[in-house]
Amino acid sequence: MESIRFRRWCSLAVSGIRYKPDRERVYAELYGHMEDRYEALTEAGVPPEEAESRVLAAMGSAEETSNILERVHRPYWAWALWAARCLLLIALLLALLSVPRWIMAQDIVKLPEGQRETFALPYREAQGIRDTRTFYAKPMSRASSDGYRFILTCAAGRHIECDDPDWIEEHDEFYLAVEVFNLRPWAQYSGILREFCAVDSLGNVYGAFNRTPHGGDTPLLSGNAYRTGLCTVTWILSLRNFRSQGAEWIELRYDQGGRDIRLCVDLKGGGTE
Amino acid sequence: MKFDKTLIGGSTALLVLSLLSDGDKYGYEMVLELARRSDNAFELKEGTLYPLLHALENAGDVRAYPRTSPSGRERRYYSLTGKGRRRLMEKTEEWRIFSESVNAVLRASALPDA
Numbered sequence: 295m296e297s298i299r300f301r302r303w304c305s306l307a308v309s310g311i312r313y314k315p316d317r318e319r320v321y322a323e324l325y326g327h328m329e330d331r332y333e334a335l336t337e338a339g340v341p342p343e344e345a346e347s348r349v350l351a352a353m354g355s356a357e358e359t360s361n362i363l364e365r366v367h368r369p370y371w372a373w374a375l376w377a378a379r380c381l382l383l384i385a386l387l388l389a390l391l392s393v394p395r396w397i398m399a400q401d402i403v404k405l406p407e408g409q410r411e412t413f414a415l416p417y418r419e420a421q422g423i424r425d426t427r428t429f430y431a432k433p434m435s436r437a438s439s440d441g442y443r444f445i446l447t448c449a450a451g452r453h454i455e456c457d458d459p460d461w462i463e464e465h466d467e468f469y470l471a472v473e474v475f476n477l478r479p480w481a482q483y484s485g486i487l488r489e490f491c492a493v494d495s496l497g498n499v500y501g502a503f504n505r506t507p508h509g510g511d512t513p514l515l516s517g518n519a520y521r522t523g524l525c526t527v528t529w530i531l532s533l534r535n536f537r538s539q540g541a542e543w544i545e546l547r548y549d550q551g552g553r554d555i556r557l558c559v560d561l562k563g564g565g566t567e
Numbered sequence: 568m569k570f571d572k573t574l575i576g577g578s579t580a581l582l583v584l585s586l587l588s589d590g591d592k593y594g595y596e597m598v599l600e601l602a603r604r605s606d607n608a609f610e611l612k613e614g615t616l617y618p619l620l621h622a623l624e625n626a627g628d629v630r631a632y633p634r635t636s637p638s639g640r641e642r643r644y645y646s647l648t649g650k651g652r653r654r655l656m657e658k659t660e661e662w663r664i665f666s667e668s669v670n671a672v673l674r675a676s677a678l679p680d681a
Contacts, residue, residue, distance in 0.1 A: 320617065320621070326640065326643075330595040331613070354613065358612075358614070359614035363621070366625065
């Protein structure tokens with residue numbers, strides 16, 4: 295049987311249950327009970343309308359039932375559900391925020407055709423670049439420490455000659471891509487990037503960004519991080535004031551807090567283009 | 568005879584556990600059985616039975632499962648668990664001591680028979 299008054303009573307009684315599956319189950323249980331009672335009364339000859347009223351009277355106050363049901367059905371599941379929804383929302387927001395960075399990183403780091411990884415160097419707006427020679431180093435050095443896993447995926451440099459009077463007429467640029475994996479999301483963008491320095495086989499030192507005065511012709515290691523996966527961030531590092539022409543290798547180093555992380559680039563192992 | 572609500576209030580869990588001691592039942596069946604056993608003395612507001620059953624279920628004293636009744640309607644049956652059976656024994660003993668104590672006090676007050 296269908297009774298609007300029963301439905302209203304049940305809706306009010308279960309209104310305090312926040313977890314929807316529980317609310318629906320208890321609603322069905324209460325409604326079934328009222329149906330049973332109603333059928334028993336009508337079969338005993340009680341007129342339908344009076345039977346309906348008697349059922350409602352036997353059930354008691356819907357508000358009182360609602361209050362007790364609310365206390366019994368503590369909303370742990372509801373809280374867990376809300377927490378899960380919030381986490382999902384945060385994850386979606388993070389994913390959305392990371393998409394542009396990911397796209398940027400994909401623009402910068404081109405994955406290989408065949409064996410050789412190529413490196414699309416960051417393009418710099420300048421007039422009159424008349425000659426560039428790009429060379430690729432042989433990276434693929436790995437290191438691990440404190441839950442971080444570092445993989446040097448690409449390394450490349452270019453020699454630039456330029457007619458622009460505002461630019462240095464002739465100079466070298468050198469870039470490195472380091473994939474940093476860490477399962478802990480809060481550690482993925484840590485300042486560790488800016489604590490790395492670089493040295494080459496000739497003894498040149500490119501100071502860590504956080505510990506080296508900027509400006510002038512001081513060799514400096516700088517860069518940015520781009521999210522390229524759920525647990526992966528790719529650093530694009532540049533060696534400012536490059537002076538490692540002729541060096542056999544360049545090594546990225548981190549030696550703070552008793553750690554010793556080294557990632558080596560073999561400058562002789564690549565090619566030119 | 569109508570009882571003071573507070574008299575039955577503390578004993579409803581005992582009554583419900585007791586109703587389930589001889590077999591699984593659904594809510595409406597329990598209400599009928601309670602009325603039959605008490606000769607309609609207990610008029611439990613039927614809406615409050617379900618919060619009580621759910622609290623007992625949360626406490627692990629009863630287990631609920633859906634079953635289609637002989638009339639073809641799907642109902643939620645309740646059965647007593649091992650823990651519920653032990654709790655029933657404890658509460659029965661508690662009730663026995665309580666009622667004996669109340670009776671002893673009443674006997675000592677020696678009210679004249681009406």
